[in-house]
Amino acid sequence: MKRMLKNAYILLSIFKNDPLKKIKLVRRLPAYFHDLNILESQRQYAKKVFPLGNPYPCLNEKFVNSGTATGHYFHQDLLVARRINLNNPHRHVDVGSRIDGFVAHVASFRDIEVIDVRPLPNNIPNVIFKQADMMDPVQKDLIEYCDSLSCLHAIEHFGLGRYGDDVNYDGYLLGLDNLYRMLKKKGKLYLSVPIGHQRIEFNAHRVFSVSFLLECLGEKYHIDKFSFVDDHGNLHENTPISANGIKSNFGCKYGCGIFELTKL
Structure with a gap:
């Protein structure tokens, strides 16, 4: 007792x-x-x-359940890692994605080069790390550097100061331009961002309307695949991009659009 x-x-x-x-x-x-x-x-x-x-x-x-198998990061990390494994590029580079999610998935089966504005103090097998601010002009040796590139749930933060970067209203545009420069012609870009009514929720992130994203990407890339995670955390893989879907942001207030793109 x-x-x-x-x-x-x-x-x-x-x-x-x-x-x-x-x-x-x-x-x-x-x-x-x-x-x-x-x-x-x-x-x-x-x-x-x-x-x-x-x-x-x-x-x-x-x-409770055995684990969490929903949400933006769970689905995007698994989906894009699976696509990279299937496409088997010569050189894959990641910009700003989650180290303990997507990067770890990819590093389990191949080399991955990682660029982030913050330092990474750990040495991780198959991970080659470089600290850099991707709003700065891309270095000459990185122009048309890779045939495969990912930036998952990261570009929406560029220029908001959350991660120690400079505040820059157009930071996401600088980042997108640098991604384009880094990628070889006909190379693959895997891009994910929050989708919904377009807004800045300072200093957490931006949310992009689907129509605006298509304007940003349409002249530079062919959209091979589009998937999204809805407001309930469920994945809708390989979804056709329809006029109604664009207008309604696929029913999302704060969803996650996942693009597989080929550079034109």
Whole structure:
């Protein structure tokens, strides 16, 4: 009993500043102690005894799904990594995409060169990193440098200062121009951005209307594939670009448009 009260005190003190979590915790404590008693009763039959340390309560996992398989990053990272694996380019470069998502996916099966405005202190197998601000004029040795290029959920941040870059209202245009210069003719660009009613939500991101994106991309690229993640986090792969879809931004207030493009 003394040990149980000590454990209960420790558990409750963890959530002392969150009354709602404390209420949920109290409701789930009986099941926690029930499982703990079973574990302790099994010690006498164990092949190797582990001493019990301080409580580390994980009380919610049995009531939720096995993981999160929705949302912008989950779908775009997996989809574009799959497309790169299928297309097997000679040199793939990424600008600003998530290291622990998309870049990690690609690095699991091939080399990937990564450019970001912030430093990357870790050495990661198959990842070749370069720190640079992609709003600056692209270096001569990077012009028509690669046959495959990605920029996922990144261009919307350019010029808003969120990541230590300079504030520049047209920063996204500078970034798009540099992506175009870096890519070889007939090379592939994988681009994703938030879609919906066009706006800046400072200093988090821009949201682009589909019609404006088509204006920016239409004269420089052929659109090979278009997919999007809707406001509920669901992927719609290889969606035809229709007039109604353009007008309604495919029903998105804050969705994610994913383009696979070929440079003309």
